[in-house]
Amino acid sequence: MTFLSYLISGISLGSVYAIIALGYTMVYGIAKMLNFAHGDVIMVGAYVCYLVFNNWGLPWWVSLIISMIVCTVLGIIIERLAYKPLRAASSLAVLITAIGVSYFLQNAALLLWTSSPKSFPTKFFDIGGEKGFTIFDGQLQISYTALVTILCCIVIMVALTLFTEKTKLGKAMRAVSENKEASQLMGINVNKTISITFAIGSGLAAIAGVLLCSAYPILQPTTGSMPGIKAFTAAVFGGIGSIPGAFLGGILLGILEIFAKAYISTQLSDAIVFAVLIVMLLVKPTGLLGKKIMEKV
Helix, strand or coil: HHHHHHHHHHHHHHHHHHHHHHHHHHHHHCCCCCCHHHHHHHHHHHHHHHHHHHCCCCCCCHHHHHHHHHHHHHHHHHHHEEEHHHHCCCCCHHHHHHHHHHHHHHHHHHHHHHHCCCCCCCCCCCCEEECEEEEECCEECCCCCCHHHHHHHHHHHHHHHHHHHHHHHHHHHHHHHCCHHHHHHHHCCHHHHHCCCCCHHHHHEEEEEEEEHCCCCCCCCCCCHHHHHHHHHHHHHHHHCCCCHHHHHHHHHHHHHHHHHHHCCCCHHHHHHHHHHHHHHCCCCCCCCCCCCCCCC
């Protein structure tokens, strides 16, 4: 039962990584930009939810919706001010700008909310005062937070897949991903499409922030940094640009991290995670579900 307990914890943590990775993979797949400030948008979403829930006394789902709205607007502002002027710039310029935005958000959070850790409320998903339920005659306990996190990840992955494949806007995103210039000639508003992509990714970041802090309830300005990096690792591991790849990479990364902590070393777990990424890039550079792109020269 201990193995199953670790497995469920790994899938739950991996689900958070997968939700964050979906934001990374959408932005990269469509705008060909690595938004390293994405992890800090997670932190902002968690802070907004915390403040609304604690200070205004609103229900958790209202706090989550407000957090999603704030992060969605923040994502659009970041895209317009920081990334839109760099459409034709080199990837290095975009990368440096993303790091700058990340540090800006962290320091803004320090000024607004100080560096002292906040205790995030963990009772969001309690049902009838209970934190979870047991199976196998009480030998295995599953928390409602873990269950909700896993279900949210599955629903979001399916919804995004259907959105990109079935809707007009989703098809426009796929077209922009293939060729921006040709899409513009076909009447697609490329700037609007990229802005909407950032908005969706930032809204998902708010959900991920709340789920992450519900499971690990310490909230501070650097909360999103390491999960953001690990989620980017998950996106690369699964095949960046692929929605199912981000989902698969996140789940596998979460399981790997939890088992590494349980059976090897808590100090070495992060090193093991990144070592696996290096091995994956050496063996299969495109990731598990990534596709090779042929370039004409």
